[in-house]
Amino acid sequence: NAGVMQNPRHLVRRRGQEARLRCSPMKGHSHVYWYRQLPEEGLKFMVYLQKENIIDESGMPKERFSAEFPKEGPSILRIQQVVRGDSAAYFCASSSTLAGGQETQYFGPGTRLLVL
Amino acid sequence: KQEVTQIPAALSVPEGENLVLNCSFTDSAIYNLQWFRQDPGKGLTSLLLIQSSQREQTSGRLNASLDKSSGRSTLYIAASQPGDSATYLCARGGSEKLVFGKGTKLTVNP
Numbered sequence: 001n002a003g004v005m006q007n008p009r010h011l012v013r014r015r016g017q018e019a020r021l022r023c024s025p026m027k028g029h030s031h032v033y034w035y036r037q038l039p040e041e042g043l044k045f046m047v048y049l050q051k052e053n054i055i056d057e058s059g060m061p062k063e064r065f066s067a068e069f070p071k072e073g074p075s076i077l078r079i080q081q082v083v084r085g086d087s088a089a090y091f092c093a094s095s096s097t098l099a100g101g102q103e104t105q106y107f108g109p110g111t112r113l114l115v116l
Numbered sequence: 117k118q119e120v121t122q123i124p125a126a127l128s129v130p131e132g133e134n135l136v137l138n139c140s141f142t143d144s145a146i147y148n149l150q151w152f153r154q155d156p157g158k159g160l161t162s163l164l165l166i167q168s169s170q171r172e173q174t175s176g177r178l179n180a181s182l183d184k185s186s187g188r189s190t191l192y193i194a195a196s197q198p199g200d201s202a203t204y205l206c207a208r209g210g211s212e213k214l215v216f217g218k219g220t221k222l223t224v225n226p
Contacts, residue, residue, distance in 0.1 A: 040218075056213065104162050107159045107160040
């Protein structure tokens with residue numbers, strides 16, 4: 001059973017470009033979470049999705065950021081018009097049930113975004 | 117506001133020493149408490165998950181305890197090894213998201 005997969009692992013963008021980060025959850029998992037880790041900071045929750053639904057986006061910046069988890073395919077975190085402050089490691093996690101219960105969240109290796 | 121604090125921020129010990137990492141949280145209405153390990157440039161590896169109804173969990177040389185009343189968790193590492201060098205993160209589990217501390221960077225010197 002493959003773990004959570006994220007690609008690309010490293011992404012370099014110039015200011016103003018778009019960044020698309022992909023996350024394939026573990027097989028059988030229907031809950032996806034995105035977290036961001038800024039340099040020297042802890043991981044911060046961004047958004048929680050189930051298939052075709054955004055459940056909680058309270059951690060998402062109001063502008064330029066969006067996320068989706070379509071019926072088919074990976075979850076996508078999209079950052080439009082990137083700025084240098086978006087440089088961070090973005091981690092995706094998945095769980096098979098609501099994470100507050102018995103299930104842990106399994107994390108992917110992350111995508112490290114560098115904005116020049 | 118839900119906050120998770122980890123102290124110390126960094127710790128350096130000689131090989132073989134037993135050590136304790138501390139984690140405190142402000143909201144006692146937690147669902148679970150998780151400890152993760154993060155190696156430089158890598159993702160997170162789940163070490164131990166303590167449900168809110170539990171007091172501790174053990175895995176090999178690791179033991180994690182949870183005291184909801186005081187809002188504290190500890191990770192005990194026995195007989196530390198250089199391979200234990202990493203950043204250790206604790207995370208408070210709510211109904212959905214995890215709230216992380218900033219981590220303790222552990223260095224075990226041979």
